[in-house]
Amino acid sequence: MITTDYKKIFNLDKAVLDAIDPEIHKLLSFWNSREDKITVHTSGSTGNPKKINIYKNQMIASAKNTLGYFDIKDNSTFLNCLPMKYIGGKMMLIRAILSKSKIVLYKPSVNPINQLDTEIDFIALTTLQLNYLLEKKHIFKKIKLAIIGGGLVSENLISKIQNLTTNCFQTYGMTETISHIALRSLKNCTIKTPYKCLKGVKVGANNKNQLIINSKELDIENLVTNDKVKILSNKEFLFLNRTDTIINSGGLKINPDEVENKILKSLGDNNFFIDKIKNDKFGEEIILIALKKIKIDLLIESINLIKDKKIQPKKIYIVDKFIFNDNQKIDKLKSKNYAFKLKRVHKISI
Template sequence: MKIERFHKDFKLNKVSFSSVDEILNYTRDFSDEIYQFLEIWFSKDDFILVKTSGSTGVPKEIKLLKVQMVNSALATGKYFDLKENTSVLLCLPIEYIAGKMMLIRALTLGWCLDVVEVNSNPLNGIQKKYDFSAMVPLQLENSINDLYKIKKLIVGGGVVSKQLQQKIKKSTCNIFATYGMTETITHIAVKKLNNLIVSPNFYQVLPNVKIYKDARSCLVINASEVSSEIVFTNDIVDLISDNQFDWLGRFDNVINSGGVKLHPERIEEKLSKIITARFFVAGVSDEKLGEKLVLVVEGKLEAIELKNVNLSKFEIPKEIYFVDAFIETKTKKIQRIKTLDLITF
């Protein structure tokens, strides 16, 4: 599938275009990364090669069909009711799928896309208001006072902590957590995080996405519009209905401590109510228990009162470690295994 067309209303940094050549000429002077990606996008090949983030393993390169990327863009536009001339802010790196798809959505749906330099506080200094944007949790955390500038915001690339959810509870911006991966061309499900009508709230799959569980209780995704193959994930879930699920954590993160299976993400959700710094829990080798639960905190804290959290006796960390800075991927996801390697146990 050669992409020869783009929506007539597409604008990039307020600039309109009448041909693919005009787009390429503009981006050549504006951004090498965007230019190189669009050169591939408008080439005769029916696919592109994309790198995964590497947060759950070694980064790998996978092939995505252009027609499926267009389908994904159309699904997002329909779900969030984002028609032509929607004003959108791109503040994610174009190197990875999330940034690429913001550009493809704009080209496909006729959005007015503004691109800003990628940083941890993308709304700082921005005067304009936008209909839509996408961020990672760190960017959301640093943009609390500026969220009125965005009408609808999707957040991916990490878990939005309970503490952060409390901070955005009354924001006029409608904020959604997304579930997806490079293999599914970003999100296949979303969960509203604020201005809730019904609580508790769960992930809702997009149209034409079917879900079920495998023998490990991990999510299996059948989304032929965006993936040629059925996707078997390592994400443990509870299926609430045919189109809703509750995410419990990663199968490969499960800790077996003295025969008790612990889900780090569930424990982290509880701890996020009292720990303001970045942190995670993990299992490390232990002679008695096989694995023992430890808490790893970025920076220094004077004291952590675990008694103030509703933890079962098995969920209480046996040790607490502090590291100066977590090791991250380029998309700001914490690399747990590499960070643990910094600690002497």
Template sequence: MSHVIIGPHLITFDQIRIGQWPEMAQYFKNSLKFCQDWLNGQESFSINTSGSTGKPKTIQVSRKQMILSAEATRRFFQIQNGDRLLCCLHTDLVAGKMMLVRSMVWNCPIHIETPNSKPLKEFPSCFPLDFVAMVPYQVENTLLDPNSLKAFKNIKNLIIGGAPISATLQKKISQWPVNLYQTYGMTETVSHIALAKINGDGNLVYKSLPGVSISTTETHQLVIKAPMASQDTLTTNDLAEMVSENEFIWKGRADFTVNSGGIKIQPELLESKIQGAMSQFFPDSRYFFGGLPHDLFGEQLVLVIEMKNQDHMPSVDFSDSLKSSLDKFENPKKIHFIENFAETQSGKINRKETLDKLYQSINTGKMP
């Protein structure tokens, strides 16, 4: 029987089953309550979706789905009983919940940390961790902290999800002796259903997990058939290029496509192209491409940058750098600065809400 470690407390699965744990912060209580429900055989759990296949909603996920997901990941990484896990993702969302499920299904000890930008900061530099999941900003901040970086090198398997990883970050982390993968998945598939090896060359090819079938529609939207999914067949809003019957390259979101004068532009592809320019001129700013309504072209391509200093204007050098990185029709017609981007519940940029706020501010003459 394995256990959960929270700060100085080691709590066995038997203790969790009967609700025997010390007083602690509410976040940890909620995490342990989920584990208690699981260990006592609860068959269904409510989880909020992020909107990958439509509007965000709450769905019911079965115990069987979660077990199938955990077992597919175990086979992919060849996890052994007793391997050490770290949960540093929010356990209210599917990614964090699945880390807890993996611990219980795999019979592995798990450390639970409050989600923060440097989850390895308090770990001893020599402490081994066999399986960890993070989001990109946690990895970025881990590399900036010397203590965290020492612990990072002792991770055996790291999966990174929640948002696409930048080519710059890929190059940074690929030099370390860690088995690194970018994930593809959603709440409806109960976490990831495909993984892409990160090797630093910028080319991410996703391979589906055992038991998962993938294909694309005529409009290149990814279709998933997986035993752990909430539906027999899921047609996603993600655009993909099939490489083989079980491998694909992610191209971006169909609902983010900008149609300007009949030319369809995929923002995520442009965002990867200008990473170098953004790192040079706006290293601490988030950004994205999007479309704003235009009388003549239907939509106009714009670049939106999150910036506290509203008086800052892009330099000629920055504009020249964009032009050298992008094709003729990929250059933004305008660059807009916004103090704060709207976000989803899971912390991702809410592009639609941010663009709506920007468009409204342009019409009213007030800065967003």
């Protein structure tokens, strides 16, 4: 862990920064240079990772949008535990620099913080990191504001944060939008709580209900996403599902996020995820992949509580671990392939 600020961080030895994350020094060198663009990796959580160019003026506009939305003052304290290889970690550091803030750096991992002695004004977490941090709820007493991204925030997870004093917001964005372009509060949140766009961002949808994003400030023009949404206005929308994760089983379109939420309601254990495999008869078949520490009898009971039998997973694959990408997200494709190749995998028909 390193405690520094927006000026001192540029004078820290490269080896000291590399011990936290080798990408920090690269970002700082870019920021101090005359270069106007930097190559950023997408996370690859929903497809093959790719590289895109992000410009300084885009990063500045995005950072100022977030700082303005939350009214973050100079000399605040930021904590970053996201990997700097990806846009989320990069933008947290740029926001801290532009707001002339103190900076606390933790080595990125799925469970990065065991103890916190400093009052934190702003932190960014993945859903997986939030899950682990909720096992140490006392830490949240020192955190004023948290933004959560990098995956589905389940109803079960939302219920766990209701009694926290920390203001928690779910983010919507991607590398192509230079981090988040919309936010929604997770306090007193329901499925009808919309995302609200940041300044200068407008949204719409095509005839397939895919979200389309525009922003002059961020230099985004008619960016069509893989996300199906319900547009409430050009500044608000409800997220429905990702079009590229929908399971088409015999013509029935199954949203894996909805199935996961139905199981979570009664199970209360999130050591699983829903996926699909090819099926000669139905085209695709819904499956469930779970860690071996999960209680199988309770899992099957929760699956059987789903009223619509057509969306119940018909097979459960048990693995000893999930595979994560560098951004602390479950790599579902690699985890699924691992499940298929693992000789100790058990198939359980429901």
